[in-house]
Amino acid sequence: MAIVEELKALHADTLAAIEAAADTTALDEVRVRVVGKSGTLTAYLRNMGAIAKEERATVGKAVNQVRNAVEEALEARKKALATAELEASIDAAAVDITLPGRVQQLGTRHLINRVSEEICDVFLGLGYTVATGPEVETDYYNFTALNAPADHPSRSMQDTFYVRDLSGDEAAVRGESDVLLRTQTSGVQVHCMEDQELPIYIVAPGKVFRRDVADPSHLPQFTQIEGLVIDKGITFGDLKGTLDYFCKAVFGSERKTRFRAHYFPFTEPSAEVDVSCGVCHGEGCRMCKGTGWLEILGCGMVDPHVLEMSGIDPEVYSGFAFGVGVERVACLKYNVPDLRLLLQGDMRFLRQF
Ligand code: DAH
Numbered sequence: 001m002a003i004v005e006e007l008k009a010l011h012a013d014t015l016a017a018i019e020a021a022a023d024t025t026a027l028d029e030v031r032v033r034v035v036g037k038s039g040t041l042t043a044y045l046r047n048m049g050a051i052a053k054e055e056r057a058t059v060g061k062a063v064n065q066v067r068n069a070v071e072e073a074l075e076a077r078k079k080a081l082a083t084a085e086l087e088a089s090i091d092a093a094a095v096d097i098t099l100p101g102r103v104q105q106l107g108t109r110h111l112i113n114r115v116s117e118e119i120c121d122v123f124l125g126l127g128y129t130v131a132t133g134p135e136v137e138t139d140y141y142n143f144t145a146l147n148a149p150a151d152h153p154s155r156s157m158q159d160t161f162y163v164r165d166l167s168g169d170e171a172a173v174r175g176e177s178d179v180l181l182r183t184q185t186s187g188v189q190v191h192c193m194e195d196q197e198l199p200i201y202i203v204a205p206g207k208v209f210r211r212d213v214a215d216p217s218h219l220p221q222f223t224q225i226e227g228l229v230i231d232k233g234i235t236f237g238d239l240k241g242t243l244d245y246f247c248k249a250v251f252g253s254e255r256k257t258r259f260r261a262h263y264f265p266f267t268e269p270s271a272e273v274d275v276s277c278g279v280c281h282g283e284g285c286r287m288c289k290g291t292g293w294l295e296i297l298g299c300g301m302v303d304p305h306v307l308e309m310s311g312i313d314p315e316v317y318s319g320f321a322f323g324v325g326v327e328r329v330a331c332l333k334y335n336v337p338d339l340r341l342l343l344q345g346d347m348r349f350l351r352q353f
């Protein structure tokens with residue numbers, strides 16, 4: 001029978017096409033072409049009515065056989081292709097565990113923090129405690145309570161960032177704000193004198209801000225450590241002994257110190273302290289600009305009027321105070337020529353310390 005022969009050929013062709021389908025999309029095309037709604041095999045079933053009655057059973061049986069065989073082959077091929085596709089996608093996404101790993105860069109403690117802690121540690125060893133104060137401060141604590149009232153010329157020694165008050169307060173709107181970014185940690189002295197029991201032995205590390213352009217020896221934000229001692233019978237001798245001990249602890253026991261008379265509004269007498277140059281040992285070199293000495297801090301005996309303003313009786317108590325620039329100490333200790341290097345976050349620089 002011609003039709004049965006045709007069906008055999010269709011069967012063979014379809015099985016070959018199924019085998020040749022390279023992926024599930026190609027396989028689906030074969031399915032649609034042969035057993036889909038208008039597929040070639042489906043057409044035989046549709047046209048059954050046109051076949052002679054006596055042949056219908058034989059042809060029908062042959063069509064069904066071919067259809068079953070084709071559907072079975074489609075199903076088997078579909079499974080095989082799906083498995084292969086899944087495996088390929090897993091392979092593509094696989095991690096190559098034989099590749100060398102990427103090294104994570106470990107950070108280091110920043111030099112500013114290290115030196116700051118080192119300085120505080122020297123004083124903790126002497127029985128001091130660490131105090132802190134606000135970075136956004138009022139005019140009173142930053143200047144007035146430190147003997148620099150509004151019209152005092154010493155205020156212009158420190159270019160100041162004032163904080164604009166947006167509350168609508170008229171004076172603030174005119175730019176006469178009394179809130180500012182502290183220019184010195186000395187305001188912490190006042191907070192401590194107001195809040196703490198006597199005697200006081202504190203160091204206060206923290207950030208300070210000045211309206212300065214960054215250059216090798218200035219930064220608009222830097223770190224200071226304030227020191228304050230208030231007790232009965234404190235003399236300039238105590239100040240000298242303490243700060244000489246501090247300089248030797250930080251820079252080395254062979255270093256010398258020198259006290260030069262200076263002016264600060266809140267101390268009387270006041271001094272600046274120099275430490276002998278570690279590069280030339282006093283001979284004079286580029287590091288110390290030929291002087292043999294490096295200036296490292298300001299200090300003095302707390303002015304009796306400052307004690308009085310904070311409610312301490314200067315007839316009973318006396319004290320000394322000092323302020324150290326941490327970045328400056330760090331640079332002098334490690335011969336860093338430019339303060340700005342400390343703030344650039346360059347790991348090649350920072351990792352050296
Ligand atoms: N506050 C001063 C400054 O920033 C440094 C200073 C000097 C602090 C003398 C003191 C001091 O406590 O007694 O320039």
